[in-house]
Amino acid sequence: MHSGSMATANDDHCSRRTKLLGLVSHDILEVGPDFDEHSNLFDAGLDSMAIMQLLILIEQNFGVRLPAAKLTRANFSSVADLARLMDSEAAPG
């Protein structure tokens, strides 16, 4: 892949993670100052309702629909993991 494309892809990924962290912190969970993209979402209180609401927000804000069959506790456990999952679903081919 061209280095320019890689830089753009990395920028997109970083900005997606930042935006996703904001959505989780403000719209889904009540979090403390130490909460970051590696904090465990389930330990922070994520439950079925919050998961569903987060999936809807991801669709609305990023245009990525995450199929329930692909969701696991491992790939949904932090904002960073979720962002990687979104990247893999959004990638062409």
Add this chain to the structure above:
Amino acid sequence: MSLFFGKELARLTGADCFVLALDRMMHRHGQHGLIGQTHVRMNSVPDIARVEESARGLAAAHPLLDAVVRRNPFTLRAAWHEGRRTERHLPVNLWFEKGACVPDGRRATEIASEDVWVDHVLNQQLGSRNGLRNLHIDLVLLRGGGSLLVLTWTHLLFDGKGAEFLVDALVNPPPPGSAAALPVPPAVPPRVTLRERIRIATPVVERFFGLAADRYVSLAGPHPRPGRLRFRMLTFDVGSTERIQARMEAAVGPLFRIGYFLACALRAHRQAFLARGSDPAHYVVSLPVQIRKKGLGTVPFQNCVTILFFAMARASLDSMAAAAKLAQAQFEEMTRGRLDRSFTQVLELLRRLPSAVYLAFVRRQFGGEITAFFHSFTGEFSAGLGDVFGARVTNAYHIPSVSAPPGSGLFFGLFNGRLNVTFSWREGSATREEADLVLARVREDLLGGDPTDFQPEEGTGCAPT
């Protein structure tokens, strides 16, 4: 209104008013109101003096624990008003099973057994015993050396998650001299025009009209009736709970437990109907879901729930997998359609309706029934609850009361990797034999395979008659 009622402390929300309507119906029909009981089971006896001191702190800090709900006759707005007592005293009532050791210098009342005592306390009017109007605290010393901390509370005060916050506040009191840990919200709804409120509320109202076409029944039937509250519990150990989780993941994936447990509750209730020689064509089940933002301890003193209404036809209950998938699909559909927000708005719109009128609407719409049965999954009980003043916590769960109608409820919760299942019912709405059938179906559906795999760990919670 403080002229007549005492100082107003907090307004009731829409969800609180829904509970108020149920509570009033229950009082009118000899059911003692909608209460909940929270049990914290320990492997030894906690430092009783510290429990008492913490209880005193809670009583001093939270006037809502002794407050009264009154409806303004002019505005019809319901609110908590300060109780008449100038000093709020919240004792920790001490009991001991015969053979249990009572610490020196302590006075405790002997009881025949935990089961008999719990049955007795569950069927007493809250506020009639030694405690505050809306909360009692008891500590039962068990003959095996363990103990049971019991909080009995009115559902008007909060929901199950709120009760867990109160347990947290009891076992983790703030340092002396610091502010009370539990905020009381203003309960003022956001400023939204009536037109906008109606627009938001419309989707769930449309769903109600659809649901009303499919007549459903509860074990109690549509007419309110008195009856003692009974309950039975199952507690699955860590290994069994892991097996349950694995079976759930195979059916619906690892993340959405809500639909799986609902499917289990539906099939279990169907078992009770089949034993009566009937097999209802439809079920409509109300499922409360938290609308508190998850995470840090937030507001306890409210019913912070909305309700999703699931509709299942008999044919979809023939297998756990099919029922769970359909429940999950409805959950997704209702969440996408923002029916959670829609029902919250309906509750806000109905907030000022007198309780009798409130329920008259429900009963007219659904032929007297409220829901086929009550059901909830409260998730992990107060993550981090490890010990109570020196005594290690071995289990914690709720015993919800149920009104009749519907007469029964199945409730699921987790504590430290163990699944607790409570079946509550009203005498006259269901029988002990039906309770056995319900729980046998729960065991088989959750664990599969040989039902003898399961070894019950807890008592039945039912006093012998």
